[in-house]
Amino acid sequence: MSEIKKIATRDSYGNALVELSKEIDDLVVLDADLAAATKTGIFKKQVPDRFFDCGIAEANMMGVAAGLAATGKTVFASSFAMFAAGRAFEIIRNSIGYPHLNVKIGATHAGISVGEDGATHQCNEDIALMRTIPGMTIINPADDVEAHAAVRAAALHDGPVYLRFGRLAVPVFNDEKSYRFELGKGITLRDGKDVTIIATGLMVNEARMAAEELSKEGIDARVINIHTIKPIDREIIVKAAKETGKILTVEEHNIIGGLGSAVAEVVCEECPCLVKRLGVEDRFGMSGPALDLLKLFGLGSENIVKRVKGML
Structure with missing residues (x-):
């Protein structure tokens, strides 16, 4: 019996961004000095002119994302869930959610499965926080196939989206050929x-x-x-x-x-x-x-x- 393939959804996120860059000319990606971990580094390597490292300043990064979105860009802003949803909450609420801007938040390293990084980095509150923001779409994909589809759906959706990705490699159980992702449908x-x-x-x-x-x-x-x-x-x-x-x-x-x-x-x-x-x-x-x-x-x-x- 062949071994089940395991892929972390954060890897799926990085790979999906590269694929989308070939289709969406105005897509840009921001990160807060964690590109190697969030896997936006994959995008940085392939499309360096559309990648911006905002440093360890997550709230500022969300403000930059809002500004770029206001000019018509499709923006993906990435960090660990604890920093993206937690540290930058007020900016997301007022600068992204309130004007309903086209910013997609790629939050990686969510939940207990962050592992050795410990309680300060294991964000188990992010979905609750994002649910309270009017007009915010929240997606939590289950495997590599679903994560790819989710990133694409987020990019095409008009409005802010919170995408939750994990650090741990998880089994791929969806069939890429038959899987269909529909936003808001279980x-x-x-x-x-x-x-x-x-x-x-x-x-x-x-x-x-x-x-x-x-x-x-x-x-x-x-x-x-x-x-x-x-x-x-x-x-x-x-x-x-x-x-x-x-x-x-x-x-x-x-x-x-x-x-x-x-x-x-x-x-x-x-x-x-x-x-x-x-x-x-x-x-x-x-x-x-x-x-x-x-x-x-x-x-x-x-x-x-x-x-x-x-x-x-």
Whole structure:
């Protein structure tokens, strides 16, 4: 059996930017002295005249991005999620969100899987922060194929977009030839009648594996990939609530304000049913190997299986 290919979505981001540069003449990329880590360095090497390093000044970088977007450029501004969403929040809100400018924020190294960089760099609050900005689109791709499609969709979308990418290499499970990305539309990866597992980002593959294990015990779990957190696909969520009556959300993010909160809001308003949230339990991370941390925080298929059984 061949080994499953693993690629970090931050690598997908860098490669996708190079591809888009050949199609979009006014596309420019900014970084805050982290090009090697965010992988915008791939773009810098191939298209140096459209790359600008703004130094360790993330808030200023967002201001520069806003200015370039105001002149008609399609701008990608990149840094670690902690600095892009956290340090630069006020500039994003007032200079990008308020005027609804065409700035795409490529936020890498999100979540617990940053690993050894520790709690100060493990941003588990970024989705919550970006959700509060009116008109902000939020995308959290699950693998390399989806990340490529997400970057393209962001570039073509009119308005600000927050893209969340990871440091850890993750399995590529989508088929490049058949995959179709639609902004704001979830994807049913597996149908089921007993319970629905709604996941985002690197937790999507864990949800897929959990569903396979559950099926061995006669539990029929539906698996939904929500790659677009905002605007969220209300239709697919309501359908799952009506047909399965139980929903477990899974995310590499604080359970407050992220995917779980977004799904719960839809369910409460449209079709009340049991919703449980699996994610970071309102705590800071810690330094350690990424895979060990994910296991410690219960962000794996084994814990998804356990939680589903508890709901049943």
